[in-house]
Amino acid sequence: MQIDPKKCVACGNCIPVCPMGAIYIDPAIRRATINYDECVECSTCYRGMSQEHLNPVMVRTIRGLAKMFRFRFEPEPDVCPTAAFVMEELEWPRIARRVFSDPLVEHKSTGIHGRGTEEVKTNDVAHRVGLGEAGYVIEFGRPGVGVRFRDIQKMTQGLAAIRVDFEAKNPITHLMTDRSTGELKPDLLNEKILSAIVEIKTPIARVPEVLETVTRVSKQLETVIAVGVSTRCDERGEEKVLSALLDEHGYSYYRAKTNLGLGRVTNVEKVEEAARDEHLASVR
């Protein structure tokens, strides 16, 4: 992301908007400037602010006059008066910043917006996490801190060491050079992103071991993490195994995402495939 210095009027509206705090007014040029190393290319400034397209010379003149008389105008706080932000073309490895930080950019590996996969959201159809299994989403950098890939690698290496299954379709898994060690592509390690999610799956009995590993490694990271753990409910819709384990090991959980089980396979080819399998099974 860049700010066009010919358009910027240094109103400062964009400074609090940046989730990474990467925008500041440079006193030498009296324009808003982006700390390029801290910017994660999330496009919040470009897309989240409304734009007025006013004439920059006119705005600077009015602001200068108002400042002389100590007048204070209370503008809408989410407006760029001159549409000064410019989205630039990015190349590898910097483009990874946009792919992981801008929620409107689709990951090629998953085909969906966002940083992870469909996880348990479609579990009623995809059966990704079964009875007796636990799925984990370990999210880095959110809220408001950001993360460099080298910190994510510390976690993937820690998890690989205890031999967990990384979700194959997850974007971070795609960036691994070796899933058995959890190593990521070396040219990415210094890139900073807003957030990323590592997804793994284990038998449910391993939940304490995995969470202990995540806790231990998180202390070595210069960021914040958020952890979600999922499982399948029983035939009565109850879930007492995972929650009991979490209680026993002192983890708090107030909020949850609940798959209500209303989904089913409806794609014609898949339905026919299922019927064919059923028929073959009955013939045998």
Place this chain on the structure above:
Amino acid sequence: MTNTLHRYGNSESFRDDYILFAIPCKGKNDEGAVEKLKTFLRICARHQPANMGNSTFGSYKASPHLNPTSHWNRDYTQDCESVIDAVQKPGTVAAVFEGKQKAEAALREVIQADLGLSINMSTSVEGAQSCCESTGIKRHSVEYSLGFWDPHDHLPNSQVLELSTMCGHGMVSFNMAKKMLDMVREGRRSPEAAVLTLARFCPCGVYNPARARRLLEDARTRQR
């Protein structure tokens, strides 16, 4: 939609935060899903959602061509129709409700519509359980949020966190949430205007303006 899972607060603070979302599964039920997603959103729109979104924008969004007179008469109306019309391909759509009753009523209609898509509810563990019991649903799977782990104290105070984490993609910055808290406390902005400023930054439309308004009202008199 892990972006709706991790919101800062305890069970009680989610009493006005119920999110329903529909998602097709790639290769399993994504054929013809666009019309079903629109039906889901139309059902939700009938039950006065606090916000709704289609993964690209929500019912409150920034304007790429704002009229300068907006500084005096900004349009604060909710635009659910454009969210529904803009669903062009299979993806996640969501609606946010400020109470259990509205969420339950919408869910009952969604069950009747029998869309075949995966439907999820994101709220407190107890809130979701209670909704399932009263609508006769047996939960299929559950994902618990274990919250934010911050061993090196990067995070700001709880008021800022409650406001900013309602955009799970992190588009509502700590500084913007803090600015709105300050503006409301200083009487420079109404809570209604402040929450919509924050909601416009959330491109998925899952930011909850109703909960944010309550949090801002609370914060006005209770500095932390």
